[in-house]
Amino acid sequence: MAAQQTYRLFDVALKQRTVLSPSLTRMVFAAPDVANMKTDGPDQRIKVFFPLAGQAAPEVPQGEDWYARYRALPDTERAPMRTYTLRALRPDVGEVDIDFVLHGETGPASRWAMQARVGDRVGLLAPDARVEASSEGYEWKPPAQVKRVLLVADDTALPAVAGILEGLAQWPQPPEVQAFLEVEHEADVLPLQAPPGAQLFWLAREGAAHGQRLQDAVRARIGPYGPRHGEQELAEIDIDQDILWEQASATGGGLYAWVAGEAGAVMAIRRHLVKTCGIDRQAITFMGYWRHGKVLD
DSSP: OHHHHHEEEEEEEEEEEEEOSSSEEEEEEEOGGGGGBOOSSTTOEEEEEOOOTTOSSOOOOOSTTHHHHHHHSOTTTSOOEEEEEOOEEETTTTEEEEEEEOOSSSSHHHHHHHHOOTTOEEEEEEEBTTOOSOOOOOOOOOOTTOOEEEEEEOGGGHHHHHHHHHHHHTSSSOOEEEEEEEESSGGGOOOOOOOTTOEEEEEEOTTSOTTHHHHHHHHHHOOOOSSOOOSOOOOOOOTTTSOOEEOOOOOSSSEEEEEEEEHHHHHHHHHIIIIISOOOGGGEEEEEEEOTTOOOO
16 A cells, blocks of 8 residues: 555656666666656665557556556556666656666566667656655665674665665765675676775676575675574575565664575575574565566566
8 A cells, every 4th residue: 555655657768778787787767757756765666667569658557456457467468567776866857767687588677678779668666756755665774873784685686785885975984884796797896886994795606596606705704793692583485485575673783784686595695694693683684686487576
């Protein structure tokens, strides 16, 4: 219900595309109505709808019950939808940036991004600036006095991490920051704005399984931290059926962690941080942004 009240559909057109690296491309979308879009956090989630073959723009039901009617459409009539991070918003000029990971003709989003031309239209389900309530479509909510930040992400979560680091760089007294970032190739490493002293560990897959480099690096560099929080219960989640999504709720000023990427890798890192390192699970946000071989939207 909250998403229906605070999010709405924006019809936008591709204005510019910028190649960031061999696997990453930034799409700048524009429309006068973007002046009424907002973002509430650096990892703001939005939905992107892509047109079906023969459509100039995706056809998406409107109204409060739009999602039920959308899901009821047959596959041949339902516009593909994927979740993305709103990388940057410039409402004064009606522009919004979304970074795409290109991985061939393996799905509707990558396929569209590889073929898109200036003027091509998509639909964005994004927060409505005319609604005062928060969209709640973001998970980066660190305690005000946090002393240490741990970020773990693959390339699908890289736009969110980039925004988080930019925000931390503006803090008068930024916390200690460690970020583990997995990308496809060495050439996909990007220059990111980060707080002074931040440790950014770039991990190129170069043929390794998705998430394996992240798991190896976290296990090698992150060990027991602070006082152990006893034997914390950690229920297993069927990540082939359910989305792994756990929001941190700790308010203390110690460690705050944000982990996002392929769900299997996030599950393994979750076990290491909570069970092996003894970190308070309430201080860690875990998000399975995607699942290998599955569509989670």
